[in-house]
Each structure stands twice: as C-alpha cells, then as structure tokens.
Amino acid sequence: MSGWDRAALEALDGADPLAGFREQFQLREGLIYLDGNSLGALPRRTLARLEQTITQEWGEGLITSWLGADWINAPRRVGDKIARLLGAEPGEVVVADSTSVNLFKAITAALSLRPERTVILSETGNFPTDLYMMQGIAAFSGGRVRAEAVAGDMVLDRLGADVAVLLLTQVHYKTGAVRDMAEVTRRAHEAGALVIWDLSHSAGAIPVDLNGAGADFAVGCGYKFLNGGPGAPAYLFAARRHQAKAVPVLSGWMGHADPFAFEDAYRAAEGIERFLCGTPPILGVAALECGIDLIAEADMAALRAKSLQLGRVFMDLMDEHCAGLGFALVSPREDARRGSHVSYAHPEGYGMMQALKERGVIGDFRDPDVLRFGITPLYLRHVDMLEAVLRIREVCETRAWDDPRWAVRAAVT
C-alpha cells in the first residue's frame, strides 16, 4: 500500500503553497498534462502580452518600437531574469537562437579558450543535438578537433590533457537523473578543461547554481519548464571571467560592439552581447518573458519540494496500482538524484502513450521503450498523480496499445 488515497492527496493539494499558480495557466478541464518538460503549458498572461506586442508595439509603433518598446534590449533584459533562476549574475545570460545553435556558440567559444587542446567530450546517450553539434564542429575543424562520447561516469575518467571542453546535461532528458554540477565542474577544472552545462531540463525545475559551481558556459531551452511557448528562444550563459576572451564564432552584427556603426570589420561586444548573432525574435522573447516572470513569482525551494513530492507520490502509486504490469523504473528513486520527470520502461511504451493521450493523460515516449512523465509543480496537483496512474492501469488491463493505428510511429513521439 502506498498510503496515498484520494482524501490524503486532496489534503496535500489543500495545503499546497503553490496551488494558486494553476489558474494562471490555460489547461483543459480533465486533462492531466505530464509533458511540461517538453512543452510547457500556456500562461494566460502570455495571450494579453502577445496581443499588445503585436497590435500596439508592432502594429502602431512599427520600427520605432526597437527603442520605444525597448525591443533592442529584450535579449539582455530577459537574460538577466533567467540568470536569477540559474545562480548567475546580471550580464551573464542572454536570450538568443535555439539551444542547438547556442551549443555551437558555447562549444566554439570554449575551444577558443583552450586552443592547445583537441577534444570535445560528452557522454553517450546525451541529448542527440548536443552530440550532433559536437560532431559537426569536429567535422568542420578539418581534423584539428575530435568529438568523443564516453558512457556514464566514465566520462570523468576520460578527462585528460587533450580535453578542451566537457559538455554534459545536468538533468538527463531520458532518465531524469541529476548530475552533481559542482563536483563534475571541479573535476573538469582540475584536468584543465572547461565545462558547458545543458540546463534544458533543469532551469525552472530544480535549483541551479552556476556560479556556485564555478561553471564556464551553459545553455538551455525556453519552451520546457520556463513555459515560453513552442520554439521559444533559448539562452546562453558565459561566466563573466570568460566573456572578453571567448571568441564568438557566429559573429553576427547583433554581437558587434556597435551594431549601428555598420563597420566592415567585426569587433565583438565586450560582454554577454557578443553571443547574440542576428535580429532577436521579439514575439518569441515577449512570450518567454511572460513564462519567466511567472516562474519568478514562485519560491524555488517550494517548487523543488513539491516536484519531488509529486514524483514520490507518482512512483508510490505506480508501485501500488501497476505492479506486475511490465513497468521498470528508469529514474532514480532517491530525491537528491532525480530531476523533475519520472520515466518507466515498458515493452508496449509507444502504443501505451498513444492510448493514454486518448484518455486525457499526456506524457511522451522516447525510443526504444521509455515513457516519460513530466512533473511540473506550477500546475500539477497531487490528485492528478492518482488519476494518471489509474488511467495507466486501465490501459494495461485492456491492452489498449493493441491498435493498428499505432503500428507505425508518428513523426513526433
């Protein structure tokens, strides 16, 4: 027995200091949304903000809004707000481009600070775009630089005099396992390497302390726990001590020291702005700012505590109601090692997730057999965990995955 009956869960919801945040989001009645780690829900305030940005700032203000509505400083302004969630200082984070493109910028910047070293190191099974960007940079280097990936913690043993940069994701996208940022950064620095942290599944979900850990660079997504909307712009962190020396290889005009001088020769901006490339996507930045402002109103310690409790409740209920139904827990059970999603392997995982979607439980599936359930403490309730687990059990009991519609996997899983 898990000890979590409906009354106990309702009592937890009644005492939840974050309960009021749920109504700030547009969420369909009856839906249990366990995929906020892939695409966060829509904050209601975003609708009004985008309407104003479009009709007033763009429609009426036209080009004068670059100054009149301060569009020109938006990447830096929103970057400073994100910095507070990451344990960074104002002027160390900028909003720009996608996470993939920011990985390119961070890796090449780090390589420029370690010109005598030749290896970009990561772990096998890291998020594919992280590995692909490393491989692309290695290919472009014409053999000077190599991309290497090593399994799990062995990556730390691979650190050596040839490693320029170690690229790791703090919360693993599949398993939800959390890496010890301070310890890994210390080990990498000891070996003379720089570290890039991918925070896509950390920012807004778990407390992050980049400067406390002495991190060098970081990147992350705006559309997951930050609720910035589909394809929201991403962010890049560069520790202040590196900014003046790190070479911005994507040397676009917005990263120039004086973009409106229209000089022929590139001169990098002094600070974090050198990691801007082209004209910022203002509609996307405006939506992202709404998500950031909302999460900034919540206490991070309370967010983390609720996220961990929801995860524990979910796992306890899975133990109670779905034992013997073919699930294997993929995520760490231990709180300190778990991020903000819980994953299970199941041989019928893909079809099961499709059947769950038809029953109002949205999570996602990651090849080959992993069901991911995102825990977003801003808008999930404890009773949602019970409702989700009961629907999972029903899908198993009826073998609802046996459906010819799901014989071929969709383009997005």
Ligand SMILES: *Cc1c(COP(=O)(O)O)cnc(C)c1O
């Ligand atoms: C989601 C995610 C990305 C996504 O990168 P995009 O450029 O936004 O597609 C990158 N890295 C990690 C670890 C992720 O979880």
